């Protein structure tokens with residue numbers, strides 16, 4: 001299978017390619033990435049000489065570029081997106097461009113070329129906040145409540161509409177919060193680790209009582225591989241590992257793994273429209289595709305903390321003042 005991956009120099013796409021290239025069923029993996037601020041050229045440097053891997057720099061918001069790259073592949077996995085909710089609050093424009101227009105361009109090229117399989121990598125955030133004890137399944141209503149989630153929901157809707165209208169073999173996956181190696185320093189876990197290492201306060205929005213369900217990135221990657229091979233076109237699959245924890249508890253767990261005192265946590269002004277709880281039911285993918293997560297939460301969290309401690313040369317150039325900012329959602333001046 002010749003596979004085109006978009007956004008493969010980012011966190012999840014990079015972990016996906018690193019795993020997929022070990023699998024002989026992919027004869028070629030082409031990675032298209034615009035090299036936005038959250039990506040890193042050094043990611044996947046080890047594959048540079050691998051004849052089954054090719055990197056092409058390009059923007060999925062450019063239809064001509066996308067049309068050219070999609071030709072001749074068997075399947076496309078669309079990871080490419082602006083991915084940080086806080087930044088979508090400060091400025092939604094790049095989110096609309098990459099996440100909606102980009103997905104549309106990829107879908108058009110997939111349709112034109114009659115590609116066998118298209119997977120849109122989406123998020124549990126499209127469901128919006130869950131009440132206590134509630135867990136959304138794939139049939140639940142979508143109520144995205146921040147610009148990032150709204151753009152992801154739009155891309156999904158386009159993908160499903162292409163399936164219904166043109167018979168495009170599209171699948172949507174909705175995964176919960178990922179953690180693991182190579183995650184950009186602006187995200188909660190790496191930011192906590194790096195700020196703590198630098199002797200800085202660790203900011204937490206509001207009381208820190210918002211809860212999220214966490215999944216180790218390699219479990220997400222395995223789920224996506226399973227979806228590519230066995231998923232049914234036109235279906236949506238939730239992906240989660242049932243590790244629900246409040247943001248404050250998570251930060252305290254990370255600090256404790258680092259041997260740091262939790263009094264370095266500093267409560268800061270909450271992000272507007274901050275969803276209180278996300279929760280999804282992932283029994284469909286377990287039942288229909290036989291996937292289940294293999295990594296325990298505490299062990300994977302320990303491995304992640306160790307990875308950041310052991311790979312300072314990876315994150316040091318990325319851990320800028322802006323990446324480690326305590327409230328990046330605050331509107332910046334228009335460009």
Ligand SMILES: NC(=O)c1ccc[n+]([C@@H]2O[C@H](COP(=O)([O-])OP(=O)(O)OC[C@H]3O[C@@H](n4cnc5c(N)ncnc54)[C@H](O)[C@@H]3O)[C@@H](O)[C@H]2O)c1
Pocket residue numbers: 006007008009010011012013032033034035036037038039040058059060061078079080081082083084097098102121122123124152174175176177178179184
């Ligand atoms: N991180 C999570 O917890 C999570 C959970 C569920 C779903 N997702 C989804 O998974 C995907 C990957 O997330 P991530 O955390 O790896 O994000 P990331 O920001 O680390 O990676 C995104 C990659 O996409 C690239 N990109 C952005 N716009 C592009 C464009 N217009 N053209 C080409 N490349 C472009 C960036 O350069 C970057 O390499 C996203 O679609 C995200 O919505 C993420």
